[in-house]
Amino acid sequence: MAQIEVRNIYKIFGDKPQEVLQRAQNGEGKDDLLADTGHTVGLSDVSLDIEEGEIFVVMGLSGSGKSTLIRHFNRLIDPTSGHITVEGTDVMTLGTDQLIKFRRDKMSMVFQRFGLLPHRTVIQNVGYGLEIQGVEKSEREKKAREWIDMVGLAGYEDSYPSQLSGGMQQRVGLARALCTDPEILLMDEAFSALDPLIRSDMQDLLLALQAKLRKTVVFITHDLDEALRIGDRIAILKDGALSQVGTPADILLKPADDYVRAFVKDVNRARALNVDVIMRPPALRLTNETIEEAMAQMRKAGEEYGYVTYENEYRGVVTLEAMEELNGNDKIKWARELADLTHTVHPDEPIEGAVPAALTVDYPIPVVCDEGELVGIVSNEDMVSVLDRPDEGGATELHH
Amino acid sequence: MFPEFGKPIKLATNEFIDWLIINHGDFFEAIANVILTVLVALEKLLRGTHPIAIMVIVGLIAYAASRRFSLVALMIGAMYFIGALGLWEKAMQTIAIMLVSISLAIAVGIPMGILSARSNRLRLIINPVLDLMQTIPSFVYLIPAAMLFGLGKVPAILATVIYATPPLIRLTDLGIRMVDSEVVEASRAFGATRWQLLRGVQIPLALPSIMQGINQTTMMALAMVVIASMIGARGVGETVLIGLQRNDSGEGLIGGMAIVFLAIVFDRISQSYGARLQAFRNVAH
Numbered sequence: 001m002a003q004i005e006v007r008n009i010y011k012i013f014g015d016k017p018q019e020v021l022q023r024a025q026n027g028e029g030k031d032d033l034l035a036d037t038g039h040t041v042g043l044s045d046v047s048l049d050i051e052e053g054e055i056f057v058v059m060g061l062s063g064s065g066k067s068t069l070i071r072h073f074n075r076l077i078d079p080t081s082g083h084i085t086v087e088g089t090d091v092m093t094l095g096t097d098q099l100i101k102f103r104r105d106k107m108s109m110v111f112q113r114f115g116l117l118p119h120r121t122v123i124q125n126v127g128y129g130l131e132i133q134g135v136e137k138s139e140r141e142k143k144a145r146e147w148i149d150m151v152g153l154a155g156y157e158d159s160y161p162s163q164l165s166g167g168m169q170q171r172v173g174l175a176r177a178l179c180t181d182p183e184i185l186l187m188d189e190a191f192s193a194l195d196p197l198i199r200s201d202m203q204d205l206l207l208a209l210q211a212k213l214r215k216t217v218v219f220i221t222h223d224l225d226e227a228l229r230i231g232d233r234i235a236i237l238k239d240g241a242l243s244q245v246g247t248p249a250d251i252l253l254k255p256a257d258d259y260v261r262a263f264v265k266d267v268n269r270a271r272a273l274n275v276d277v278i279m280r281p282p283a284l285r286l287t288n289e290t291i292e293e294a295m296a297q298m299r300k301a302g303e304e305y306g307y308v309t310y311e312n313e314y315r316g317v318v319t320l321e322a323m324e325e326l327n328g329n330d331k332i333k334w335a336r337e338l339a340d341l342t343h344t345v346h347p348d349e350p351i352e353g354a355v356p357a358a359l360t361v362d363y364p365i366p367v368v369c370d371e372g373e374l375v376g377i378v379s380n381e382d383m384v385s386v387l388d389r390p391d392e393g394g395a396t397e398l399h400h
Numbered sequence: 401m402f403p404e405f406g407k408p409i410k411l412a413t414n415e416f417i418d419w420l421i422i423n424h425g426d427f428f429e430a431i432a433n434v435i436l437t438v439l440v441a442l443e444k445l446l447r448g449t450h451p452i453a454i455m456v457i458v459g460l461i462a463y464a465a466s467r468r469f470s471l472v473a474l475m476i477g478a479m480y481f482i483g484a485l486g487l488w489e490k491a492m493q494t495i496a497i498m499l500v501s502i503s504l505a506i507a508v509g510i511p512m513g514i515l516s517a518r519s520n521r522l523r524l525i526i527n528p529v530l531d532l533m534q535t536i537p538s539f540v541y542l543i544p545a546a547m548l549f550g551l552g553k554v555p556a557i558l559a560t561v562i563y564a565t566p567p568l569i570r571l572t573d574l575g576i577r578m579v580d581s582e583v584v585e586a587s588r589a590f591g592a593t594r595w596q597l598l599r600g601v602q603i604p605l606a607l608p609s610i611m612q613g614i615n616q617t618t619m620m621a622l623a624m625v626v627i628a629s630m631i632g633a634r635g636v637g638e639t640v641l642i643g644l645q646r647n648d649s650g651e652g653l654i655g656g657m658a659i660v661f662l663a664i665v666f667d668r669i670s671q672s673y674g675a676r677l678q679a680f681r682n683v684a685h
Contacts, residue, residue, distance in 0.1 A: 076589060100593060101591065103590065103591035104590065109586065109589040115583050115585060118605070132592050133591070
């Protein structure tokens, strides 16, 4: 069971949402309903499963309903119809006191314009969630200090928010959200108000914290690059309805509809996609072969190159040409002694990281993971096929 | 040509007031007694204290509110001037009435403002009532008030509260509605109860506006002292009234000057306190 389950959520804004709900459920469009009834369809039949420990990004343009959606998770907004289940609890059934307890224990939120309390210092802001819970002052200040340290704001404990830059204010926002040790972190356009460089710093900070903390993060953004960078999975929202839910690679390579396709059109795929998306198993794997055996295998398979792994560790590439040049020199017995280990890439590296190697050598680049194992190879053709834009007339585009 | 509305309204009102006096006279008398007891005690205290002590206290309050010695000097100077006009005793009477009226206005106005900020429907009802309170000539309700509470200070205080509370209600309401919605959302998202939200976020952030409301209330209350003196509230308003009755322009002027100086004292102290409260907003980057 997913940690957060959203089932058939509808949200209609207006005086008589229930009357319009029926028509929305029958599939009448957002624009028609607005013109006809004056009601705005905020969300239309949204269903999602968000798994524990993932960064789930909801992406959409302004007015797509993404901020409305995230406010349903802690019921800052109530749906017109539908269910939200968090860890098996239907949040719609919670009474006032239970809802308050749920908000205190389960999740916390980071806001686009930070939502800091301007009349309180940094440390008072960070400890705010604990204060609400009734935690004693010395205890909450101790925790708050730890988190202020974690987000790199040590020394600013007694500053007021207005004395800090935007990026620093959002670090306070993040520390405040984490200070209550929630299981779920809701981030509503958390980095959108920041300068690009600061934004990228904050993304790094979030990813670094996430590697340690493994929270469930629901992240709202209108920036596709941001979504691709930090999201384990991405949901794309348009006019209150989901267009597609999938991994960054799914979204980029298999856009579900024209809307998503138009969205991903201008993405720099070489940067957004990692090598592991396009790698394939090596054509010829050598292990403990002698030069003669290796040559025989390569000729048989019709390959010019072989990838040598020995004792579960990648040792390099041998070329048929190099072995032939040896011409029976029997000082070198094993194929692995001839292997060239210079050009490799990591599976988590963006594709553009493999380009320099691909331009230097004429064999597919071996992909080697942290443990030193060969997990695949990347050929120039694979790279081209992914970097090529399917809706723009194929590979010819690249040669202009 | 017109249907006759005036007479039935007149008769019904009179009957209603009579009915109130006959059936609930004790209740109104009890309220009047409480207010009067507090007022008399306060007035006695103020008049019994040596003027120098009062001026020192005013100076201390001015310093606590502003942390500026220039204001302290100005405030003591204003009080000294009132004394020099020969109106010290009457000014003390007026200050006593003011303090009681403003306390009542705050006790009513801030909660009403908070409620009005919370509900659009309530605001819809309150707004015309506030308009009425501010525009209807005070004599209209002074007549029944004098009947219910007797002549003297209590109906004067009541009239002052009715006239002076609306700006506080409006500015409290406005202040709370103007609090950044994201900050309110943040507080709710962390599981704040309504009371925690109100106490920890909405009131502190609306405080500049609320202080402005208290300031306005104070100024309007001072504007009522002459009218209040007509129904026997005494104080500096009486001096103006006497000047009016005896065709004595000089007397009227010194009464008016005393009122202005009292106004300056109340205004500057409450303004600078309000300004200091929002110091966190102005810190340089």
